[in-house]
Amino acid sequence: MPYIKDSRRGGIDLELGADRLDWSPSNAGDLNFVVSTFIQNYFLVKGLKYATMNEMVGALECAKMELNRVVIAPYEDDKISENGGVYFTPPQH
Secondary structure (H helix, E strand, O other): OOOOOHHHHHHHHHHHOOHHHHOOOOOHHHHHHHHHHHHHHHHHHHOOOHHHHHHHHHHHHHHHHHHHHHHHHHHHHHHHHHHOOOOOOOOOO
16 A cells, blocks of 8 residues: 655655645546556556556555545445435344
8 A cells, every 4th residue: 555654755755846745636637647647657667568557457456445445435434424324234143
């Protein structure tokens, strides 16, 4: 997952530049473009081969899963508490 050492995070921040901390995509298209650009850059460095594709799909899938685990699931739990859920809770045996 993205829990890399602080020293590496600092290095990445320096490589990307200070503006990356202040800029945010304004819509889904912009976000998709930025993610796709990072993927393209990774392919340019690593080469277009199965191992690289596997790494990228794995990184994207794990980032998606982490977003769901840390952000989306707790948000949905709060909304279920506020508004009730769609599914019934099965009886415990």
